[in-house]
Amino acid sequence: MKVLTFGTFDHLHPGHLAFLKEASSNGELFISVARDANVKEIKGIAPDQSEGDRVLALKNAFPKANITLGDAQDYLKPVRDISPDLIVLGYDQKLPPGVSQEDLSCEIQRAAPFDPDIYKSSIRRKLIPRASPSGTSDIDN
Secondary structure (H helix, E strand, O other): OEEEEEEOOOOOOHHHHHHHHHHHOOOEEEEEEOOHHHHHHHHOOOOOOOHHHHHHHHHHHOOOOEEEEOOOOOOOHHHHHHOOOEEEEOOOOOOOOOOOHHHOOOEEEEOOOOOHHHHOHHHHHHHOOOEOOOOOEOOOO
């Protein structure tokens, strides 16, 4: 069974690892990593790590997974290319903009939360200093 997940995976943490482990328990894991520009457009803030660094971290953590960058313009391209049997979303994850459940010909499953008060990325982002344009961290400023 082909299992597809999507995400930013900035600063890979135990919540991400639990989510991906749960997804992989259903079959062959495919991970579509969000492009930097798409993350900025959707979340209003660019990821701390480059898309290349995020892919590398995932490949190190899940060497048997099929990991690719998402498409910059077409959020459904990975779905068409992979033809998954199952899409696993994070417990609080939404489908990409412009994609509805009706667009998908496979089952969608939600992963269980993993300590969301600690490992939710938006909470962790507040705790991790971000680099400013001058190259110093927000803590230095």
